[in-house]
Amino acid sequence: MSIDFEPHRTHLRGVAYRMLGSLAEADDAVQEAWLRLDRADPRDVANPRGWLTTVVARVSLDMLRTRASRREEALDPRADRSAPADAAEELMLVDSVGLALLVVRDRLEPAERIAFVLHDLFGLPFDEIAAIVGRSPEATRQLASRARRRVQGSPPPDAELASQRQLVVSFIEALRRGDVEGLIAVLDPEVVGRAVDPTGNVREVRGARTWASGAVAFGPLAKHMAPALVDGVVGLVMAPKGRLQRVLRFTFEGGRITVAEAVIDRAALAALDIAAIA
Secondary structure, X not given: OOOOOHHHHHHHHHHHHHHHOOHHXXXXXXXXXXXXXXXXXXXXXXXXXXXXXXXXXHHHHHHHHHHHOOHHHHXXXXXXXXXXXXXXXXXXXXXXXXXXXXXXXXXXXXXXXXXXXXXXXXXXXXXHHHHHHOOOHHHHHHHHHHHHHHHHOOOOOOHHHXXXXXXXXXXXXXXXXXXXXXXXHHEEEEEEEEEEOOOOOXXXXXXXXXXXHHHHHHHHHHHHEEEEEEOOEEEEEEOHHHOOOEEEEEEEEOOEEEEEEEEOOHHHHHHOOEEOOX
């Protein structure tokens, strides 16, 4: 008598996506779990959901370890190879996890990510996770703790951080609407927009209206943007499908944004200290 796989597919896809950050890779992990279940003796699978979750976690861990040797790919927008037909579905998954959380999670070591996702997001006990990552239960607890500090390590927003976050949220909302006046409202009249092009040349645009008029061209990408702590100050991450592509570092003064610095270089992105912020 075979075990019915379909009732567990959605759960397994969610587990794999939260570990891998790619719908295509998540589907690969789920497919591998199905193949292993098909080959397994049903008498050895007393708890199909738990058994399949463990298999997906092991497959995801192998994928993450392989990916770790080419970590820069996670910062390369060309690395997203999901089929176009999956775009809307993957955006829904991204929304359910949160862009800032995905970006921070992408910076965890493979074992840390597995321990955090399985324990904190899906409630698996550490002794079960330990068998997956090849550590003792106590070492696995420490892995999850380190990951948790990185993912949730931002302090509760004080008045200044809360004000910065609101400005960034208003900025994103105005960008989404293509609202130049809405952007100008959160910018200092003498705001400086700064970016470094691929050749290393620094380009600057000065003045709220000039910079806002150019910024609205990014309106269609606003759905991929979220506020996050960037080097301890509220900034903006742009991460289509959870893959970090651009960061805006802001300087604030007098309740307005006075400097907006775009970071797009892969090495510079990797050096940033990014934390999720509610």
